Amino acid sequence: MIVYGTSVSPYVRKVLVSLFEKDVAFDHKPVPFHADDPGFQAASPLGKIPALDDDGFLLADSSAILHYIEAKHPSPVLIPTEAKARGRAVWFDKYGDTELFPVLIVPFVERFLKPRLMKQEGDEAKAQATINEKFPPLLDYIEAQIEGDYLVGGAFSIADIAVATNFHNLRLANFEVDGGRWPKLAAWVAKTLDRPSFVKAIAAAKN
Numbered sequence: 001m002i003v004y005g006t007s008v009s010p011y012v013r014k015v016l017v018s019l020f021e022k023d024v025a026f027d028h029k030p031v032p033f034h035a036d037d038p039g040f041q042a043a044s045p046l047g048k049i050p051a052l053d054d055d056g057f058l059l060a061d062s063s064a065i066l067h068y069i070e071a072k073h074p075s076p077v078l079i080p081t082e083a084k085a086r087g088r089a090v091w092f093d094k095y096g097d098t099e100l101f102p103v104l105i106v107p108f109v110e111r112f113l114k115p116r117l118m119k120q121e122g123d124e125a126k127a128q129a130t131i132n133e134k135f136p137p138l139l140d141y142i143e144a145q146i147e148g149d150y151l152v153g154g155a156f157s158i159a160d161i162a163v164a165t166n167f168h169n170l171r172l173a174n175f176e177v178d179g180g181r182w183p184k185l186a187a188w189v190a191k192t193l194d195r196p197s198f199v200k201a202i203a204a205a206k207n
């Protein structure tokens, strides 16, 4: 099994965390998006990362890949089977990808990606405005949703993976969740990103 995509990507990190949780062996090709690599191009019709090649079976999109991995390697369960927990887990996976990512990625782009990786000047005013104006309702919502140690059904799941992955990029952007304002979220982020699967995914090759 080959996983394509640099571990700097929150979407790639979802796949790496899932494979580490399930102790599935894989090769990692940490390409950037739209890379020239022919194997990657064949696996990713849109040129986005992540993409997967499992012995010739090609698949793109982090959520599609997580569902594929779950079906092939069901233990430990990361997509709950109980109806309500399943519904909420899929909701949080989608919420992380489509609602959190576009907003939470802004400080990462302006403070880390542009200056550190693209050798361009970042727009600090844009980063700050996003944090001040767009972060609070998103963080308030997650704060209200955390049940004990996890987001869904009292167990670690794709919900935790898909939401927490965005918070590592925020750390790279020197943003930490304010534990005074969002105590449950701050504790959950710290605990989730400290899981061995996240630690290994974060340490995985970047290029």
Ligand SMILES: N[C@@H](CCC(=O)N[C@@H](CS)C(=O)NCC(=O)O)C(=O)O
Pocket: 009, 010, 011, 033, 034, 046, 047, 048, 049, 050, 060, 061, 062, 063, 097
């Ligand atoms: N829905 C896709 C989104 C993947 C995605 O947008 N990845 C970014 C990198 S973090 C990318 O490849 N961007 C290039 C582009 O949008 O053309 C998934 O879940 O895998």
